[in-house]
Amino acid sequence: MKPIWSALAAALMAGLGLVVPYGVDDRSLGVAVAGLPGTLLTALVLLLAATGRAPAVALLIPSGLAGALLALLRLEGGGGPGYWLLFWGFLLASLAATGRISLVEADPDEGPLLQRLRGAIPAGSVPLVLLLVWQGLVVGFEVPKGIFPGVHHVVEVLTQSYPVLLNDSYVTFVKEVLLGFGVGLLGGFLVGVAVACSTLLQRGFLPLAAAFGAVPIVGLAPVLGRAFGVDWESKAAVVVIVTFFPVVLNTVQGLVLVEPLKLELLQAYGAKPWGIFRKLRLPNALPFLFNALKLAVVLSVISVIVAEFLIPGPPEGLGQRISLSARRGAYDVVFAAIFLSSAISISIYGLLSLLERRLTGWHSSFREEGA
Amino acid sequence: MPAFRQVLPILVVLAAVIALGYPLALVFGLPLARRDLSDLRKWRKELVTSLAPSDLTPLAEGGAITFSPQPGRSVLVLEGHPLEVEPDTDANAVAAAAGRPLLVPGEVPERLTDLLYRFPVEALAGEGADAIYAGTRLLKEGISPAAERPDGKRLDFTFEGAEGPVLVADRLLLEGEGFNFDQGRVILSEAPPFGSEVRRIAADYAVLDAAAGIVALARPAAAPLQWAQEVVRLAERLGGESDGANRLFTLEHTPVLENDRGRALYLDGSPLRGNGERPSERVSGERATFTFESASGLVVLDGRVLIEGIDYHHSGTEVVFVKPPARNARLRLHPDYLLVDPERGEVLLAEPPMPGAVLWVAEYSYYSEPACGPTLYQCFLALPQHPVPFPHWIARRVAPFMSKFPLNDERNVVRATFYTTLGTLAALGLGGIVGILLAVVFVLLRPLERALLPWVVASQTIPIIALVPVLLLVLGNFGITIQTSLLPTALIGAYIVFFPVVVGTVKGLRSIDPLALDLMRSYAATPSQLFLKIRFPAAVPFLFTSLKLGTAAALVGALVAETESNNRRGLGFQILGQVQSGNVADVWILLILSGLLGIGLVALVGLLERIFAPWKRA
């Protein structure tokens, strides 16, 4: 379908939504009218973009989506035919707009800021679209909060109970993940260096460590709960183990997989083992190490939450919060906690990637994008 | 032998890891053992009471009083008064010092049968309950429960160190009429009902019913029974000088329970009150005057004994502080004495006893030794649950654990493993298909990749495992439960698996040498030919690498899904069940089993890779 047709269809649907009876009663008519400009705006922007005009105007699409979402957030009660027209209009408009934007080739005349912004729009629109679908379905089918909460319920929890959730995040991420991650990283690195120094260990330890990667470490959680108590220490211990093995494996690989010629060159310069380690092996291992860290961060967060599930201790931490809330049917709290945990781990992941770029920007993996 | 050379280092390290289990077991177990060793509540609790003499030969015959066992620091007591004689003097000297008979008999018990007697209720309650004599011989009480639990069918029972009649509930059975004795086991003629109490008299008698005063004897009494309402007793004398100035005394058996309600201290003939009295006013931080029940005693503030005249003044039942005690401070008045140091058994009296006065104790409890054993290592061995058991303990558990449930029980280990394997494979298949499709779409439609790939990465930071309950609820609405379908397990596993598959496959589809693309261009190949003949085969090794990564994750997903659902299937449920019942060794077996399963599944994927991508160099 050509963009202009999808734009027209979206506009038509939005218009119909205004005319067709909105719902079983008209209590939410006011809100509907408030939500309509969002659709109309999206449709309009789409129309402009479809005619090849004003790619910069297309930057407004996410804001149109956000406006539509906001309007839906305040909606309550099920929808009649008019509601569904409006909903599908929203959805089509937003999907078409996102697709349209991502198809636009980069224009060399645009400034770098604008270019970067437009590159981010498709990725940025996806969660908005997802939230829109979520909220639209929940409102449309009048799903009760106890079965599946709406976006607005989750937002409400986030704005009202944030002190509790922040404390949970502190316990989970600072006490458990950060500490465990640090210990696991340090221990894994040291063991990795030791293994790299010994051929016997390399031949014997590496296959075992690789096999250990297939062991469901979360199963250890209850055992660690016995050893370290049910408080945060046992969960930090889970993180230590989860971090330890990838770090060992990657450190060894990075230290060992050195180009023989480079090694011989340094030896020809009469470099001492320590010098070779510092000047060649360590820089060579850094990219491997960062790979392990990025993997370990994601694994740690998942494992720590499972560990909190499996070792019920004091009611603190995001995993405990999720577990407790799920048990009493407070799924809005569950989703809020999941949102926080994801947001924080994405930030940690991003931070690590940034650090990786700073420290190992010379590595070939950063040049691939040009090819 | 190259294979041997390859395997040897692995075996060496494996042996080292197993050997490492021993120090690790100690590292994790010893702190717990130390905690058991130092926690008084986990010690064996013993009771010290004044002893009645085991044999009281009539004075006329010039006999002696025999106590057994003979404690060291002791004093003889009669009717609540210490006697001024040495405990080991003969009965006549004691009688002379007491100036009255050494035994005051109580009411004569009523004889019901040869073995059953009814005593006055007070004979069996309170102090002196054990002072039942047959003639002049003290009878000992003792009963031992059956080692087996009656289930309504069982006839044979074993008892430890008991030889008398058997008691089923309150019914008395004699050997030959009711039960027979056979090779250390007691065979009852009639099965005791389910849950009833089966006991056997271990000493001279047992109290059947304290409220009714019914006592059962092990054998018919040789002499008439009597109970001593009052008898000369051997009591413990507290260490310390009674010189009119010393107030500090020590108990012999320590450490002592701090708030022992049964502790009965006597100064000569009068009982002492040691329990702290609360003030009738609240300690507000401003008030300085407090009222107590007793007019004198030790004033203790937060465990510190205050000094009269410096810290406070007494006026009647009122205590006036020089400085108001801090808000909510713990203020107590101990009228007669205070246990200042439970560890060393130190008792501080409010008033120093007169010279020559005897401070003695009728009853108190103390801790004799750690219940787990005298040494740290024994305590370690006695731990009910070892976080890391010794490897050979785990090995010993394997056979009984594997055969715990028959094959037709869902909790059978083999069936559980099979179930978990199915779940993992389903997850792997589903996640693999979704991942491949997504990767193909990404490679074909670059814009879609730009829009979605960041969120594929982000999706992995969502702790999907946290959503298991929600997912089970939602699927449950459609009638799909984990009991009837593998779908929930597969969905959760697939969510974890699809991520590496997408990333790996996209990488693989893009891994084509630019020259190879030029070559296809020189053949004027169509896009679909390019995809089917070049891109897709090139992606296969990448796909398998990702699937290997995903296998472990899928297994974790399946295990967690199983722990979260309340059915009895799968290794995940087994792990949770063993954790809850505290069988740590079994948990380790299950962990090793799931580890082997994970390794096996990865090997299976590797085998598939060999079949589907045979060109890959070893």
Added chain:
Amino acid sequence: MVEPRPSAPTGCEGTEVVIEVDGLSMVYSERGAETVALQDANLSVLNGEFVSLIGPSGCGKTTLLRLVADLIQPTSGRLEVAGKSPRQARLDREYGYVFQAPVLYDWRTVLKNVMLPLEIMGVPRDERRLRAARLLERVGLSGFHQQYPWQLSGGMQQRVSIARALAFDPKLLLMDEPFGALDEITREAMNLELLRIWEETRKTVVFVTHSIPEAVFLSGRIVVMTPRPGKIERVVEVDLPYPRDPETRESERFFELATEVREALRGGH
């Protein structure tokens, strides 16, 4: 500078012009900077001729070859391949291309690698198996049908690649430094092999190389190119008689021709 022109054949070429290059230029522009990869090239290649393009890096010899293969499009000038536009020639599968690297597909056996172009062109299964087997025999790899590429040596891999290029019997063989990555001894053996195949099949060959002895040994004509900007310096006729054998390399004429080419290469500076 000698104007290049169709010359008297030393082998057994026909007179049909297979490649006609007329004032061809190729300019790359990146971030405002322009690189002239090929400037005003003129060349005619006749049917059955063996022509080498020689020159240092950046002289445009690979560019010229890629232009002929329609892997890139010229900035200006006229180019005809087999009397058609290069694009049409590519769609009609008029040429086979051999790269510097063997570019064999890891997941295909030797036989299947040779069969790949036939598969794409829709040749029936039995026939393509037959033709691939025949070609493998021709390059001396009869016993290696079921091997995977990584199990072969570099020279053998390149022979598979040549067999693949010949598989669909194209009129024209374009070879871009096919033996550049091989050692000297293997390379000389491969040269002999290539000559043998050429004499058997009578294909027109355009051969890019940076080895003077290789060019002299193989070619009927050598197009000498110089860089900055990439252009054709002159064309050297090689009048050594075919068939050639290892002794050809030791003849006096061989050294004279090599010296001529070397001087032509130097003349560009």
